Amino acid sequence: MSATDHALELDDLRLAYRVRGVDREVLRGVSLRVAPGEAYGLVGESGCGKSTAAYAIMRYLPGNGRITGGHVRIAGRDVTTLSGEELRALRARTVSMVYQDPGQALNPTIRVGPQVAEAFTVLGASRSEANDRALQMLRKVQIADPARVLHRYPHQLSGGMQQRVVIAMALASDPTLLILDEPTTGLDATVEAEVLDLVRTLRSEYGTTVLFISHNLGVIRKMCDRVGVLYAGKLVEEGPAERVFHDPRHPYTVGLLRCIPRRGAKKTARLDTIRGFLPLLGADLPTCVFVDRCGLADERCRTVEPPMIDLGDHATRCHHHERAQELPREEAAATPPAAATGDQPVLRLRNVSKTFRLAGHDVHALVDVSLDLRPGETVGLVGESGSGKTTLARAILGIHAPDDGGGIELDGAPIGATFAERSRAQVSAIQIVFQNPDSALNRRHAVRRIIGRALKKLAGLDGAEAERRILALTEAVRLTPRHLDMRPSQLSGGLKQRVAIARAFAGDPRVVVCDEPTSALDVSVQAAILNLLADLQRDRGVSYVFISHDLGVVRYLSDRIAVLYLGRLMEVGDAESVFSGPHHPYTEALLSAVPSIDGELTTRIRLEGEIPSATDPPAGCVFHTRCPRRLASGICETAEPPLVEVAPGRQMRCHIPLEELRALQGEG
Amino acid sequence: GSDSNDGGPGSTAAGEAQTNAGTIGAGTTEAPVKAGGTLRIAGIKPSTASANADPVAINDGGGIGITSQVGQFLCVSAGDLSLKPSLASEWTSNADATEWTFTLNPAAKFSDGSPVTAADVVATIERLVNPDNASNALSAFNTGNLGPGGTTAVDAGTVKFTLSAPMGSFPYIVSSDNYNAIILPASVTDTTQFGPDKIVASGPWMIETFDPVIGVTFIPNPNYWGTPVSFEKQILSFFPDTASEVQAFQGGQVDAIVTFSVQQGQALLSDPNTTVIELKAATHRQVHLRCDKGPFADKRVRQALAMSLDRAAIIQGLFQGRASIGNDSPFAPVFPTTDPSVPQREIDLDAAKALMAEAGVTEITTEIHTWQNEEMPDYAALIKTAAEQLGVTLDIQVRDDYYEKYWLPGDAAPGSDIGITDYGHRGVPNVYLNAALKSPDKGGVWNASQFANATYDGLVDEYAGNPDIQGQKATAKKIQELLLDETPIIFSYFYNYLSATTTKVTGIETTAMGHFYTEGGSFTE
């Protein structure tokens, strides 16, 4: 094949960052080819070098980064040898890039119009021409009211719209190659789905070649024709998306896929994990890069570097690729028995509302939320960003006092509105695991101190008894006594989260609120934490309020699901029935937005418009402004439906009868 | 002005002996003079009291620098300590020197053209002696034994002063020595805004603009009765300290400096383009030692301390020799009444130590107070060093509130065991003898050492009442000896008064009090 046949070709690309005077290799000879018009997905754990590869292609490297070998060819031209002016022209005309966090990618002091128009002026367009084309481009990316958006500043747009603007700029030059580096990470699932839809549409329209980078296997599967799996700066497996996901031939890929809760998996079935950690930046990896974490590794793997083995259209860098799927499980597959759930609710929220008073306006973050939590039960809390999940969690913990008129009961007895008004037993009974383990642990305290102090305050333990319990807790969260003398900075994210969990369990809590406890973690670590939470629940009969964006994770862990929208419960019910339907139209939309690695194609239910402001919620049903199933009668606009029991153990807030919903969703 | 000199029998002026007024440096030029030009003078920013140049209130060189341009006195205490006529052409006293009669020069006019009359003099002097006016001249008139109502007009051209006690050197009290006593028209009733209001007086200059922060500009008085001035304009700029003045002078922004010190003006003394005007003067620092209590109550300790100072070295070090040695009395060598035969106190450490031993004192630790002014902190440092040899440890305190708290002991002020106070020049030593040394209840209003000695008080009265210079000298000897023995105050030096002009300026006359007379001055070609 001649080089010109490829839209993008990486040829043994090597790159190093200079840190403390030493070159640390990040890309260790990456070779890949992307055919014109193809969508190529690059996946891998955080830190494996995905973004580095993307920037190397653009030849936009930080001051300490240096390409130490190999070539990058775009449409046959070697990027590594271009002059400054040629490089500029290449960026202007041939390659474009879209990255994570669109809010930062736009200049906050320049209006959207001129920023988009710039992309045209570099191509030589006159100012008025550029303005016209900017307007056209915004239309192309399906922004509502593009003429007005042109006059806005970036911060006045929502995240989804910002990303559309960035995409508009990227496509302005009609590039041959579009690189998307985690373009939807950080966006809500519903918004993510829209952006991905847009990219697909545009790609089919322009026929652009796409290099799509993501850590999310579901997204890659949905978007890409071919995938490459990157590990520690090396491509370990490559092939058509379907084949790689269905017939993975590298233990790393196999492991990654096993970590993810599949549809139908429940907490009674444990997830698998990948042992160990990603090697350090620039670590010496003479043979197979994955050898230290691989359950199949043998002497050969430790001595001979596996070549890229061609399996016809599919290639893998493993000596044992035929056996890859026989990779032994890291976690005992034994199905743990489900925890017994009692009948008497351990926690009961009664008409909890929370209004934040800001200068000039009120934010109704929670409106009249009533919810029961039974012993040993997990209630999953889902909803878009800003729907009030965290606020609800905080109200339960007593960080925010709920508005008058509502209250919280623990074991049938009302408890204080804030933690300061609660007894020690009540405080110990309700604890939390935070999202970000980095900030949840005091960087200056050793693990022993963190857990010991919690024991002292929550369980009233001191001395030898405390020491005994510390060891017990450590074991319960699968840490070793060795970890006790370490500080958080010496622990990985997953280990830190275990410490945080141990701390939460110090006072034998009845209820643990988990606010996105795994969203800061890589999938393999996430799996371990989910397993741990399930184990602890089984052993201790604790109840969870589990908040997550990831519906797959929520479904895996939860017994019941509560769906929040604009601070209101839209639907509450048994996990299985909520997922299997019929659903509330909002739940339906959330579910349809999730890209799944199982590749089942569901019809996308599109939400119109944006989430309204909690300051000024719409009249009638708060969801009517975006509801695809809004009734023609107009009742949705005028009357707010009550939350009613539509089936045993199932509540819903919708004017449309359950049967009708079943019919609508069944035919869709 | 008139040529008549030394009117009356009581006149104390003695021009011959100590005259040393003159110029040094390359400045004694005979170059042809040039009329016109603007003379730019650097002066120290007037003190708070002098800020408006109110003649009743001014208390420092800064104020004198302004009023001496626009106002005149009955007579002038010249650089050589002789009295020269000014608005008064002559003066006489009765035999016991209790009544003094001054004859005004009929030519004298104010700048508005009206003549200077006895009524104007009476009004001016009465304002100054009135205790309700917070007059800065009160102590001077107290020394001169003149009180309210003591000034009367004999006729339009003659004024008579009736004193409460004899005062042989009274004309000095109404001369430029008493710098508050410039004669103003009787029509002036409120002098507090003298500068800003540009109040009329009789001098060669009139105020054109007045800014108490920046300075004053003067224009010639069109009705001046004396020799018309040569400059067409005169600008007096205020500076916060001598260092800035010297810098401005060297940078060419000013043509003259009213006064500077040896320490700060080092550069001027060796500059060939500078004319330094040097006057021997009575300006000095008093190192008071508390006599009534504290470590210095024993006069032997005081004597010992005074004996530990190497005065010659001090004068050399602080003034490069431009000072006269002091003998622990206010009788500076410059005064004609000073008796030079009184033996000079010299450094004698052995004798000093012996005195300390005799007094039974081995160790003293106390604070020495002074304020930030010229060489005074340095002087304190030198005293500290000297005292250490006697086992006396002095902790130096340079304080802004020296005068409020540490100078005179009083209700809210502790005073100090030892302190350094600055005294300006006077044509006669009477103020020093009275205010600083007489018993506190006998008129010793500035008696920081709380020295109280009846013999001394008597001697001072005798000295003041004696109209005859030889008689005064005899009393002076007794006073000098008494003070040398008691040593309530250490007088180490009387330093020379220095002014500077560029060599392009001639004819400037100064007094050691801060008068800066530009009347006869001009630029050279």
Next chain:
Amino acid sequence: MSALVAPQAPAIDSKKTVRRELLHELLRSKAFLIGSAIVLTWVVCAIFRDFIVTFDPTDDNPFQQHRQPLTDQFLLGTDRLGRDVFSRVVGGARVILLIAPAATIIGTVLGVLLGLVMGYYRGVVDDVLGRLIEALLALPVILVALLALVSIGTGTLIVTFVIGLLFAPVIARTIRAAVLVERDLDYVRAAQLRGERGPYVMLVEILPNVVGPIIVEFTVRLGYAIFTLAGLSFLGFGSQPPSPDWGLMIAEERAVISAGIWWPSIFPAIAIASLVIGVILIADAIQAAFDR
């Protein structure tokens, strides 16, 4: 939202290596090395003053050879009282290196406490104290110091306290900002949720985490303390003569520079400038090391 955070593998660094790492970082910084060399020189001068100086810095040798230029005997010449300038400059190090750190420590302790309280409690406490601090900071430190010194009088001890007190608000402001960031972190919330009291949270949980800003702030303020104290001495509000105070020496001798006698004032000037620069270089390097 779910931003991916790199799971740093179990790093090898223990508590000790973190410190060693920081030290290494510093030792690699040229600014730090130069700054330390300068400061160390002055510290040595201050400590071993009596072994270094050739004459008593305060009062030896008056008048013997006043305003002598540089000679073998008087390395940096003599001043107007015939004192050895070299000895006085060396002796001056002791003066400034006693009061400047003392003042800075007072300011830092107060400022840190204030900053902790303001940042942690927020609300009314923060508003009231914040306004007060704002009010004080509306005036240059040297001006307020002057007013205070005019009111209560001068003296080394008083000046030290006044500067310390005046630095406290500035330090409090920085520490408050750092505390504000910390208090929003979940570990603080976790402490509150197990019933810890305010002082415990502030002193045990938050304080160790703001040590970085405190150290940086301390060094920076130390530099400015030297700067300000020299300025006050120059204006006559510092040490009393004959103390060999650098600011005072400049004020006393600046007038004669124009007469060609530059050594009594220029050497103390160099001394002040070098010491401040040394301290600030160190502060800069520490800040850079912490920022990394």
Next chain:
Amino acid sequence: MGRYVLRRFGLAAITLVLLSMIVFLISSVLPGSVGRAILGPFADPQSVALVNEQLGLGGPLWERYFDWVGGAITLDFGDSYQYRGAPVTDFLWDALWRSAKLALLTLLLVVPLAVAGGAMAALRQGRTTDRVISLAGLTLAVTPEFVTGVVLIAVFAVGLGWFPASVPATFSSPFDELRAMVLPAVSLVAVLFGYIARMARAGTLEALAADYTRTATLKGLAWGSVLRRHVLRNALLPTIAVVATQAGYLLGGLLVTETLFNYPGIGRLVYTAAKGRDIPMMMGGVITVGAVFMLLTLLADVLSAWLNPRIRLGTARD
């Protein structure tokens, strides 16, 4: 935006009141007798008592404070003690105006220089240019102004005679006046250069590292346009605040410089007033300095808010 400005104004007003209280408290403990301070050391005790009485230095503290505030609101700070009878304001405005002129000249010199220097250092980060500019800025900023001033005088006024060493009472021409202000201004420039350059450097570095700069570069914009349109624009925002703050300090703070060069600005006014126990003058001066400082900070905040659309237009979403 309107709310924001209003709020900031309110806060500044409160701060000003607090400041006046602090200063009033300090001045009320001034030692010694005011009369003695005014009339001088050798004045008669009788006269001193008289003056004290005239000035009405009796009455409780709060009463005197409210009297003072009553006047201050109408910009009447009372009559000066040292310039007896003359209203404080006469002196204040003159001194303020002079200081403002000096400050303006200083800023005109230092801002372009420092901003350019800071931006240049940032663009050449880590290289010699950066090292030289950063080190020079740092050195100048931390060298006390009287040290720089003394050297400047020795070299340019006394040595070379190019500029006057001090500011004379009157000027023959505006040019003369300008010439007289050069040395004080330069010694202030030396102090400020480091601060502003540092800020400009940090701002530029931040903007250079920002994602939007990356966007602009990868859009294919020429480096020059990236710098102009994207980097410098954002980099200057934080610098504005620093400049205004420093301008505030200039007006009152550098009394050392004003004393050194005999420049009759407001710093020296307050200094002499404090030394001379002229309480009304001191209070007036200090409050003016504080008010000007706050006004400038406010202006800077409003200006940077106005330049920053996020604040100007409010955050549309949180």
